[in-house]
Amino acid sequence: MNLSELKENSEAVISGIAGDARFISRITSIGLTPGCHVQIIKNDKNRPVLLYSRDTMIAVNRRECTGITVTEVRK
Amino acid sequence: MSATIALLGQPNSGKSTLFNALTGLRQHVGNWPGKTVEKKEGTFTHKGDTYSVADLPGSYSMSANSDEEVITRDFIASGKADVVCILADSSQLERSLFMLADYAGLSAPCFLVLNMADVAKEQGKKIDANKIEQKLGIPVMLFSATDTKSYDIFYATLERAIKEKSHINVSALEAEYQKIDGYQDIQQRISDCTIPGYTPMWLTVKILEHDKVVTAKLKNALPDEVMKHIEQQTKSSETAIAAGECKFNWIDSILSGAVTETKTKTTLGRLDRIYTHKFWGKPAVVLTVLLGLLASFIPALPIMGIGSGVDMVNGMIRSSLMETGTSAFLTGLLCDVLIQSLSYVIKMLGFVFGVTLVFGLLEEVGVMARISYVFDNTMGKLGLQGKSVMPFLVSFGCTMGGAAGARVIDNWGQKVLTIALAWAVPCGAAWAIIPMLSTVFFGAGAPLVIVALLLVMILHMWITAKIFGRKLVKTEDKCGMIMELPPYHKPKWGALMRYVFGRTKDTFFRVVKVVLLVCGIFWLLSYGGSTGENSILEKFGLAIEPVTKFFGMPWQLFLAFIASSVGKEGAVGVITALYSGGSIGTAFSEAMAGGARAANLNELLLANVTRPEALAFIFAITFNLPCVVALAATYQEIHSVKWTLKIALYYTVSALLLGCIAYHIGMLIW
Numbered sequence: 177m178n179l180s181e182l183k184e185n186s187e188a189v190i191s192g193i194a195g196d197a198r199f200i201s202r203i204t205s206i207g208l209t210p211g212c213h214v215q216i217i218k219n220d221k222n223r224p225v226l227l228y229s230r231d232t233m234i235a236v237n238r239r240e241c242t243g244i245t246v247t248e249v250r251k
Numbered sequence: 252m253s254a255t256i257a258l259l260g261q262p263n264s265g266k267s268t269l270f271n272a273l274t275g276l277r278q279h280v281g282n283w284p285g286k287t288v289e290k291k292e293g294t295f296t297h298k299g300d301t302y303s304v305a306d307l308p309g310s311y312s313m314s315a316n317s318d319e320e321v322i323t324r325d326f327i328a329s330g331k332a333d334v335v336c337i338l339a340d341s342s343q344l345e346r347s348l349f350m351l352a353d354y355a356g357l358s359a360p361c362f363l364v365l366n367m368a369d370v371a372k373e374q375g376k377k378i379d380a381n382k383i384e385q386k387l388g389i390p391v392m393l394f395s396a397t398d399t400k401s402y403d404i405f406y407a408t409l410e411r412a413i414k415e416k417s418h419i420n421v422s423a424l425e426a427e428y429q430k431i432d433g434y435q436d437i438q439q440r441i442s443d444c445t446i447p448g449y450t451p452m453w454l455t456v457k458i459l460e461h462d463k464v465v466t467a468k469l470k471n472a473l474p475d476e477v478m479k480h481i482e483q484q485t486k487s488s489e490t491a492i493a494a495g496e497c498k499f500n501w502i503d504s505i506l507s508g509a510v511t512e513t514k515t516k517t518t519l520g521r522l523d524r525i526y527t528h529k530f531w532g533k534p535a536v537v538l539t540v541l542l543g544l545l546a547s548f549i550p551a552l553p554i555m556g557i558g559s560g561v562d563m564v565n566g567m568i569r570s571s572l573m574e575t576g577t578s579a580f581l582t583g584l585l586c587d588v589l590i591q592s593l594s595y596v597i598k599m600l601g602f603v604f605g606v607t608l609v610f611g612l613l614e615e616v617g618v619m620a621r622i623s624y625v626f627d628n629t630m631g632k633l634g635l636q637g638k639s640v641m642p643f644l645v646s647f648g649c650t651m652g653g654a655a656g657a658r659v660i661d662n663w664g665q666k667v668l669t670i671a672l673a674w675a676v677p678c679g680a681a682w683a684i685i686p687m688l689s690t691v692f693f694g695a696g697a698p699l700v701i702v703a704l705l706l707v708m709i710l711h712m713w714i715t716a717k718i719f720g721r722k723l724v725k726t727e728d729k730c731g732m733i734m735e736l737p738p739y740h741k742p743k744w745g746a747l748m749r750y751v752f753g754r755t756k757d758t759f760f761r762v763v764k765v766v767l768l769v770c771g772i773f774w775l776l777s778y779g780g781s782t783g784e785n786s787i788l789e790k791f792g793l794a795i796e797p798v799t800k801f802f803g804m805p806w807q808l809f810l811a812f813i814a815s816s817v818g819k820e821g822a823v824g825v826i827t828a829l830y831s832g833g834s835i836g837t838a839f840s841e842a843m844a845g846g847a848r849a850a851n852l853n854e855l856l857l858a859n860v861t862r863p864e865a866l867a868f869i870f871a872i873t874f875n876l877p878c879v880v881a882l883a884a885t886y887q888e889i890h891s892v893k894w895t896l897k898i899a900l901y902y903t904v905s906a907l908l909l910g911c912i913a914y915h916i917g918m919l920i921w
Binding site: 193194195196197198199200201202203204205206207209210211212217218220222223224226229230231232233234235236237238239240 | 342344491
């Protein structure tokens with residue numbers, strides 16, 4: 177599943193990133209890399225996904241989310 | 252001694268605050284040579300030594316994603332800086348040290364400032380800067396901009412870094428990189444002098460990350476077969492992802508044992524729950540901006556008062572000059588051009604001051620990022636960032652304020668496009684005359700005209716975004732937001748105020764030149780001479796009346812339209828002068844100074860102008876270029892004569908077209 181399919185308050189680990197060099201550079205520099213733990217704070221339609229990772233609240237546009245695959249972590 | 256320091260840091264690392272605090276009013280905003288990127292430099296003295304500071308543009312990394320990032324790394328590699336001060340946010344060390352990891356391997360000496368130490372402390376994090384320093388091999392210090400003691404430590408650390416010429420110890424990082432397939436193979440083929448300023452390790456990693464600029468440079472520096480061999484190993488995107496992982500692994504190893512924290516569950520604060528709310532988010536943002544605008548009037552009013560004072564003095568000078576029999580030409584030049592221009596600029600400068608202060612505050616406190624989040628989707632449709640909504644809202648008050656507010660947009664093309672669209676928003680001056688004109692001609696139908704204007708505004712912005720967007724916003728910049736929403740910070744008032752004063756001063760000097768020039772030309776063209784014969788402008792208006800008639804404007808209205816490009820309020824003065832006989836130049840400047848409208852204005856208008864013509868005129872001046880001060884402010888923000896003129900020409904032509912359409916629709920109705 178990709179990042180935008182996660183429900184609010186769920187937690188996941190990033191399993192893969194796919195896209196052009198620019199996308200990879202942008203997503204890496206904000207701290208999202210494979211193996212990285214994320215917690216979804218908000219996921220409303222027509223809004224970027226709001227998540228928490230590496231001590232940082234990050235907003236990721238929904239279209240960009242499709243390049244980020246995740247595995248949900250059951251709590 | 253004198254030394255040059257470069258400041259480097261991700262957004263929200265407190266870089267601008269430090270820059271402003273260090274340099275105060277001794278800063279200068281210009282352009283990087285040949286680029287549209289803003290160059291901020293300043294100086295300060297400490298213990299008798301002079302330091303110059305370069306605030307490096309740039310975003311999250313040292314990759315070639317934008318002009319800013321390329322400029323930043325070229326500047327560092329050029330060796331112009333004696334030392335680079337890298338900033339990181341202590342409250343989110345792991346993520347914000349990425350810039351340091353990406354920097355490692357550049358040859359300029361550096362030191363690390365862990366900013367926002369106060370925020371980290373509040374979060375229960377304990378950071379051992381000494382331990383980090385030992386592992387990195389460069390001076391490392393904890394810093395908090397709101398603490399005055401921090402600055403003494405900062406100066407001491409700076410001196411130490413310059414003396415030691417300290418470099419990051421990269422052996423552990425390189426060990427990480429060596430695990431990537433192809434790293435060693437490529438690295439061996441590059442030497443220290445392949446591209447000066449960059450180490451083979453750094454270049455190799457950029458190749459693995461598919462950095463276009465580095466790849467192109469290496470193509471020039473290396474033999475073809477070597478380059479071919481290198482490119483074969485970097486085909487997949489896996490190497491780029493792996494390089495990112497290496498950097499974070501290295502950061503983890505640096506931080507392990509140096510940071511202790513109490514893990515807490517993260518939830519949204521009360522304010523964030525409102526801003527990020529599905530329904531209330533947008534109203535909350537708009538309300539915040541509007542309240543901010545109102546608040547900005549408090550500091551703006553005294554400045555605007557000075558402008559009105561200049562008007563009064565101007566009136567006195569004018570009458571005393573006329574009494575003493577000074578020539579009309581000299582009086583006009585002095586009162587209608589020189590003093591009048593000064594008064595326009597000062598009045599609108601109040602707005603710039605207020606908007607810069609309020610926007611600066613919103614950005615520093617962290618609200619700006621929430622605004623970006625809420626409007627990301629809507630503004631994305633125009634090819635813009637969420638923040639662009641703010642200049643639009645401000646432009647309902649003053650387009651110059653909107654242009655000044657567009658400073659918060661970090662991508663040049665999107666900034667230009669934002670300002671270009673903000674011009675379509677009717678400003679305060681338009682709101683002062685359009686309802687009046689509409690009521691005179693359409694009575695109870697006036698609200699309909701206003702609604703039509705607002706609808707046309709939205710359509711206008713959409714079409715303008717399509718027309719200019721293709722050139723200004725590259726496809727790769729259209730990407731949606733990937734951005735940090737920083738924790739709320741307390742503002743550092745001193746640094747903020749110094750920045751606002753500096754910015755306002757800069758704007759004043761740049762804008763005044765353009766305004767004087769344009770007002771001077773307009774005045775010369777409208778000057779009728781002492782005998783009261785027709786001015787060049789009137790002759791021109793009469794000559795092309797057959798053409799302007801098609802657009803729905805008799806020559807008098809067309810000249811008023813031209814005058815409205817200089818200032819909208821002035822257009823009414825020009826109409827009065829032309830229909831009742833009088834000097835255009837004087838009538839224009841008196842109307843601009845807020846002089847009383849002619850008592851018989853309504854009769855004059857109704858007797859001389861038909862309803863379709865009035866409709867054409869209303870549409871044409873509403874969507875004409877806002878005023879000469881907005882034009883100058885636009886130039887000040889976007890640093891491009893070409894684009895400023897392009898936008899101005901576009902607005903003149905499109906306003907005439909809109910007027911033409913309105914006229915012909917009006918002809919069908921009446």
